[in-house]
Amino acid sequence: MRSGFSPAFVALFYRYRIFLMTLSVRSLDRAFMAGHLDIWAGPGWDRETESTVEILEEDGTPRCQTPRRVMALCRQLYVRCALYAIDPVLCRDQGGRLLERLDTLYADPLNGGWWFSIMPDGEAADRRKDLYAHAFVVLATAVAASVLGHDRALFLARRTMDDIRTLFTLPDRSWFAAGADPDGSGPDRRLLQNPHMHLFEAAMAFALVSGRSQDADMAHHLAALFPSLLHPQAGMIAEYFGEDGSPELAAHAQIEPGHQFEWAWLLHEYAVRFHEPGPVQQRWLDQAHDLLERGMTCGIDRAFGGVFNSVDAHGRVTDEGKRIWPLTELLKALAVLRPGQEKEFLDFLGRTYLRPGGFWIEACSRSLEPFDQTLRASTGYHLATAWQELGRMAGGRGVYDLGRASP
16 A cells, blocks of 8 residues: 555554544534644555545545546645644645655646646656646645745746646637647637636735736736626526537536635635725625625525535526535635624534544535545645635635745
């Protein structure tokens, strides 16, 4: 087992987890996040490659021989930065190692940018270029430059922003290609909202960390794209658009409530951090409030609780499953837009999804029966950002409370 843990340890880990799955926790608090960090610094840390695994099975066994996405590594790098105050020594050490692995194993030396995934032995598994993945490289390296103080991190963030413009720009479109061949040819010309949302998130972080006014240009460009992502019938963000920018499947377009909440939070942060008080700022704040309201109206299950995975343009539920991440995004949006209203949903998160020791339920059925109890490296980013924004309400540091890094 590549993580370096004995079969006896794995068996003990499994029995311990089975016990914890019968319990619940009070809140997404510091104790929970400390346990979460312990999981990914322990069973989730591959000691042989000094990097993170993608998934821990229900019995605690790392899923070692699957490809490791650059996105998942960057989300784990982000977690080390977000949880730095909990264990500075561990987070600085493992964060530095993750940054080194990113730099040495995922970079495409021939074409620029980053490979989508590698195998545990370091060989490229998928050399495609993916906008969503590149957005997380920018986010993680920008935040690492600020929190961990790694000199090269800001350079990597800036270089990746340049790579995005080179590899994904569509000269006749206002949006970026969602993906491309390794050399940037064969771009996917459809308009996909999710990579643009995360690029917006990353671009704001990069601009705040670099401190250069021109580095905010990407954030402003993506904010200007926002109206194009609204489904005309629903007034909400749709997931998929055609090459001409029209919503796919018309009235049956996929709309994810979790992404309404995520955009609402991002628009709030864009308004207050990139605009002075006035009509422009208020317009963005109004849009954020509207998205939150629409997402809550169609996305919250008033019968069983929780957030549905997806609805259609009429607000009809199309996927009644409930992953954990839409609920964490709701908490972030409520924390900044409706402070005080998050308690009901925070309590629900603790009762339904969180377990002592930093464990969680990845997804539930509509009636809240767990159906995915694997532990995914990518989920920590959602938990960490929600924890940060909830802590910000009590005077802590939020996601975008970033100091400038040295150029």
